[in-house]
Amino acid sequence: MVSTANSTGTGRRLLGSLAVLFAVVAAAVVLLPNPLADAFFAAWVVGSVLIALVGGIAAWTNRTPLAWVAAVLLTGLSITAMLSFGPYVAPAAVCLLGAALLSHRTGPRGNARKTIAANPPSVRETVLKTGAGLGSIVLGAVLVYVSAVTGSGLFDACANETLACALENTHWFAVGGSVLGLLAVGVGGWLLWKQIYVARVLTSKQLG
Incomplete structure (x- = not known):
């Protein structure tokens, strides 16, 4: 039982970290070399990184509600922006969904x-x-x-x-x-x- 809880905790932390990493890489790929060429576009991309960061922190600290909120927001953003930068942040969204699910399985602190x-x-x-x-x-x-x-x-x-x-x-x-x-x-x-x-x-x- 303890081993399962530990592995679940390790999994959610790993997925949370990967979500942040994937979001940062996606932002770099999409925005560079001229990040402010389109201010609105840049704001949405940076927003996706912030959402991933919040979700990653929530996964690390086992704050399930916040992890789910971040996962749903990033998933919705990746779907809404499917014809734009959505595919780039989709891996981060998948990782956040996995982290939120594992956080839910871990249960209350x-x-x-x-x-x-x-x-x-x-x-x-x-x-x-x-x-x-x-x-x-x-x-x-x-x-x-x-x-x-x-x-x-x-x-x-x-x-x-x-x-x-x-x-x-x-x-x-x-x-x-x-x-x-x-x-x-x-x-x-x-x-x-x-x-x-x-x-x-x-x-x-x-x-x-």
Whole structure:
């Protein structure tokens, strides 16, 4: 049992590290030798590296929710950009998915299990946190939709996609609203996952 847990932990760390490595290599291949020739394109590519980095750290520290979020985001980005840089970051996305799966199999961290088992939440607390999580997700999704989809969007078109043009034609209120919405969705997802996390610990305790 201990050997299996150790091998699972080693596997998720290895896959997390490979995801970061593949994302960095992909960015170098795609952006060099002129990384700022297209500011929007460069921002998406750099964003994929940051997502991979967050996912890699989550895999190393066994933070399953964060690992899954990063894996899903990078997978979605690689699919969306399939005709562009998507194929280059696809290996990193596959590694992150594997790392997230192994992190899920590893289960809650030992210190977290002890804390939850020693002081389990009440039913009322669980219901309130679950409701708060769902409400945050819905509110965030609405905010992103209003900010990014309706209205004039996040950016105006540029004749030349330079950094100066991108900054000048950015709708900052819409971008800010979208960021806040995404944060709200993330917080809501984290709250919901915590309840699943607690349920797993308490169930495993009851089963012995």
